[in-house]
Amino acid sequence: MPNIKTLLLAALLAASGVAQAHGDADHAKKPAAVIKEQKDWGIAGDAKAAKRTVEVKMLDSMRFSPDRLEVKQGETVRFVVRNDGKVMHEFVIGTKAENDEHAALMIKFPNMEHDAPYMAHVAPGKTGEIVWTFNRAGEFDFACLIAGHYQAGMVGKIVVAAR
Known part of the structure; x- marks a missing residue:
């Protein structure tokens, strides 16, 4: 049974709009207006600027295919x-x-919904899309953060080569 601190945190998150139920809804489609916030791993990109499309499969074996990607800074x-699985998966950079x-x-809040331009929550058999600009060099991860999936090794690596 959750303690009072856990319940208060959950209530605060819900009231702030940070937490909502995941459910079985398909959250792969993004709202029309994407908030561009600089992150350590880049910033939301403009679809028109994308010169390259990378397809990534999410599998019930708790793996991504491919699980390693290389991109250039900028x-x-x-x-x-x-x-490609029968359970919900997500792709989070x-x-x-x-x-x-x-x-x-x-793990603490398995029904927590998160909606940011570097995330795609995808129902079984469905497809999601993220457009991202890698404006910082380095090694970054992508993962399925659904409780148990990340812990089972559902992670991948993105290597961004400096200009």
């Missing part, structure tokens, strides 16, 4: 993420530290 990539923290929250 490149805008359109990710088409396809859920971030740093290992950010994904570790988010995965821990997902």
Whole structure:
């Protein structure tokens, strides 16, 4: 049974709009207006600027295919993420530290919804899309942060080569 601190945190998150039920809804489609916020791993990209499309499959074996991607600093990539499984999966780009923290929250609040331009929550048999500009060099991760999936190794690596 949750303690009072957990219940208060959940209530605060819900009231702030940060937490909503995941459910079985398909959250792959993004709202028309994307908020562009600089992250350590880049910024939301413009679809017209994407010169490259990368398809990533999400599998019930708790793996991505491919699980390693290489891009160039400044490149805008359109990710088409396809859920080839029978359970919900998601594709979240971030740093290992950010994904570790988010995965821990997902265990505590498995119904937490998150909607940001670097995330796609995709129902079985469906496809989602992310357009992202990698304006910072480095090694970043992508992961499925649904409780248990991340812990089972559903992660991949994006290497952004400096200009």
